[in-house]
Amino acid sequence: MLSYSSYILIGLAALSVTCHAENNYPGIFGVPGIPGGGGLRGPPDFLAAQLYNAVSNLQHGLLQLEAALTLNGQIRKVGQKIFASNGKRADFATSLRTCEQFGGTLATPKNEAENKAIMDIVKQYNQYAYLGIREGETPGQFKYINGMPLDYSNWHQNKPDGKGKEKCVEMYTDGTWNDRSCNVNRLTICEF
Known part of the structure; x- marks a missing residue:
């Protein structure tokens, strides 16, 4: 079973892939030049880096929130x-x-x-x-x-x-x- 933060990260990645697909960036899977790429384009490098940074920041924030709630005895x-x-x-x-x-x-x-x-x-x-x-x-x-x-x-x-x-x-x-x-x-x- 995935943790709550994992679900959020997956959702953000899916949303990002969907948004990029609508902007002629079909997503991470099927990127040309990558084995098994299938000729589809992925997001440009600068967008991929922004997505990675955003997801990393959200993950860090969620881990901090989990820790704070655990410390206060509100979750286990x-x-x-x-x-x-x-x-x-x-x-x-x-x-x-x-x-x-x-x-x-x-x-x-x-x-x-x-x-x-x-x-x-x-x-x-x-x-x-x-x-x-x-x-x-x-x-x-x-x-x-x-x-x-x-x-x-x-x-x-x-x-x-x-x-x-x-x-x-x-x-x-x-x-x-x-x-x-x-x-x-x-x-x-x-x-x-």
């Missing part, structure tokens, strides 16, 4: 994932919709380090939080919200125990998981 970064919360509580569907509205999804730990990062946010707000995990068609069988089977779990002792009645998953302040009905308000934590 693990590998390529960023976990963040606005401190608000909502039911599962509303939490998921909120995260998707901002280009993310509900926090979904796929290893111990990600689980700890989410737990740190749960502890900070001292509130249980929904995870991006739901019960599948078979009672007791939980999956990521994208439908893939779990390859990591951290269930609390004797959980899950809802037997088809508790279809969502919450994280306790100790980082363990519990199956829970989806209509209870819990802390919203998104991943990007």
